[in-house]
Amino acid sequence: MTAFVLVSGPFTGGEVWREVAARLEESGAEVYPATLTGLGERREAGGPDTGLETHIEDVVRLIDGVEGTELVIVGHDYGIHPVLGAADRRPERIARIVYLDAGLPQDGDAAVQLVPDEEVRRRLLDPADRDGGTGWIDPPAADGWQRWGSTAGLSEEALARLTGLASPQPSATFTQPLRLSGALATVPTSGIFCTESGMSIAKLEGLMTLGMPQFKALADPRVSFFDLDTGHWPMLSRPDELAELLLGAAAGEGHRLAAAPAQELPGYLRPFVLDVPEQTRERIGRVDLYLPADPDGAGAAGANPADAAGANPVDAAGANLAGAAGAAGAADTAAAPRPAVLFVHGGPVPETVRPTPRDWTTYVGYGRYAASQGVIGATLDHRLHSLADYPLAAADVAEAVELLRADPRVDGDRIALWFFSGGGPLSADWLSAPPSWLRCLAVTYPILAPLPGWQGVDSRFRPVDALAGAGRLPVVLTRVGLEVTEIAATVEEFVAAAEARGTDLQVIDVPHGHHGFDTVDPTDESRAAVEQAVRSVLGHL
Structure with missing residues (x-):
């Protein structure tokens, strides 16, 4: 039996997954939507000391509470940070990690680096004005969600629901760096691009042609990709389609990127087009x-x-x-x-x-x-x-x-x-x-x-x-x-x-x-x- 752990992006908790969870359960899967400390109905449990490490421990406890089965663990937006941190500590329990319209944080990265709202990002990066001294970052108003990601596909009702479910988030969850040991190197992964956010499989393949080394790992056969034609909150705009893609990811489906031939030098190491003489170089x-x-x-x-x-x-x-x-x-x-x-x-x-x-x-x-x-x-x-x-x-x-x-x-x-x-x-x-x-x-x-x-x-x-x-x-x-x-x-x-x-x-x-x-x-x-x-x-x- 497949079991899914679902971790949503900033300001939201497990309730945002309601329709997706119901569809996954209809397929016979177990589903565990996470509400992290300080969010949703757990708002009162959080405080100024609540950081990324707190949220990682939340997900670890959730993983440890699921007996006898490997897990597909899904991180949306900010949620990929606690997902990776927890999976790094329990890699033997993880069958696949799914990046849902999320970045690719590495060891030492903090979530603030990819906060799309520029004003909030600047405040988080400025110790003198990190959060106005409150220890919390307020969620956007109904007309401000587009500053955190595309709202394409959200009906007025869905947008109102997102706003109603949102709660302030502890600032330290954005600023504490993610620490990874390397234990996830062999864990299969899938990426789901919400195309209205600006990225797609075709665009990624175009960027792959640049030959940059950070893209090499994405051509691993254990990595697959899906496109979903909607905005940044697919659990609200396209819940049925998202559930289908998550089931496909769990089954190992998805698009694989072609790796460059092993003997081929990356473009930046091939000979320069002009045959120029050596010159004295001083470092x-x-x-x-x-x-x-x-x-x-x-x-x-x-x-x-x-x-x-x-x-x-x-x-x-x-x-x-x-x-x-x-x-x-x-x-x-x-x-x-x-x-x-x-x-x-x-x-x-x-x-x-x-x-x-x-x-x-x-x-x-x-x-x-x-x-x-x-x-x-x-x-x-x-x-x-x-x-x-x-x-x-x-x-x-x-x-x-x-x-x-x-x-x-x-x-x-x-x-x-x-x-x-x-x-x-x-x-x-x-x-x-x-x-x-x-x-x-x-x-x-x-x-x-x-x-x-x-x-x-x-x-x-x-x-x-x-x-x-x-x-x-x-x-x-x-x-x-x-x-x-x-x-x-x-x-x-x-x-x-x-x-x-x-x-x-x-x-x-x-x-x-x-x-x-x-x-x-x-x-x-x-x-x-x-x-x-x-x-x-x-x-x-």
Whole structure:
């Protein structure tokens, strides 16, 4: 016999599953809807100390109370956090975990990172104003639920019921990090996308083509996916259909993603499209500098050479970079300073990925090519490891800029910033208020607005909106004709906004190019596009 444990999203308890539970029980399954401490009829049991750990223990007790059968455990939205925490402690009891319109939290992640309501997320992240001192986050009013997820498919009656069932949630349940031991690595999983929330199987498969390492695990044969054409509360909008999908998941059904051939290198590790010579590379903390050769052949911009593998010691903490840069360049301040281009990688890239982005062939290639053209190329490893890390990554970029401008070999008044892929949102800070020394901003196959399912990204990181402050800053955009549909939509929105505002925008098209064309499409078209983009950027320096 199949038994289901159902854990709902924020502000709601077990009652929200009523129709789904009835349908599952009609099929012969056992059903255990969870009401977590501080929610629903258990409101009085919660308090300011109620956190994620409390909710994990709630689910563990529920699991332990079901005898003799393995469980399918379902987490909706926030509910996936206590589901994963509990399953990690009882993996032998779990037949399958179902992610219902939920994120993919990892060890150390807190639910606040994916809170879609930006105002609430900011308050939770600010210790001085976490919850107004109450220890609780109030649920939205009837007209505010769309800020927490799509309300598509909800009748007025269902929306009124959702509002009536909702209760405040203890703040610490959002801010305590999830701790996982790795015990769930072999537990089968299923994902159910509520397509009106912005994600679907087809869109996921499109994102899979980018070759990012965090997607590899989703091609495991133990992982299946379903689409459900409704909004974020399917237990109220489509309960019968949801019950059918949960039964299918329990039976091991669902769509499987195709894995890339084992021998195939990910796109970011394939050879760069241009055959560029090696250049002296100097590593300072999170930043690598590619230095042009001295015109007299005496070395690279008067620097002590570092080998191409970046053998200089890495300052992992990235501390005091400006001072380190000044020391590195002190050996030769007589040479005329040169302009510089900082290449900013995309992401999110999991922290454990090796090699790190600055050693990917894409960025090594651009850095070397810039140096071969007589300017200083710079790359960095910024800390965009999750969608919540854009502010941290933005700080890393700003720090790298200061490093460059402090280096005596660099002309601090002639800098270009060049953003790639998921690094595109980081361009917003520089577009919104470009400093005088920023001579050009470039973006290549960029994401220029949050993608579907990216509700946790701060609205500060919307280059489309930031164009309002760009003024006369030249922008060089390289776009590919075979782009992922969702990414292409953000690029077209950006182009339309730039045209409407009179932005100095140059568009370089690669009609037959894919995302990552500069390594995955070794064609004359690709080579010409890279050369044209570099020529354009350097022309502004």
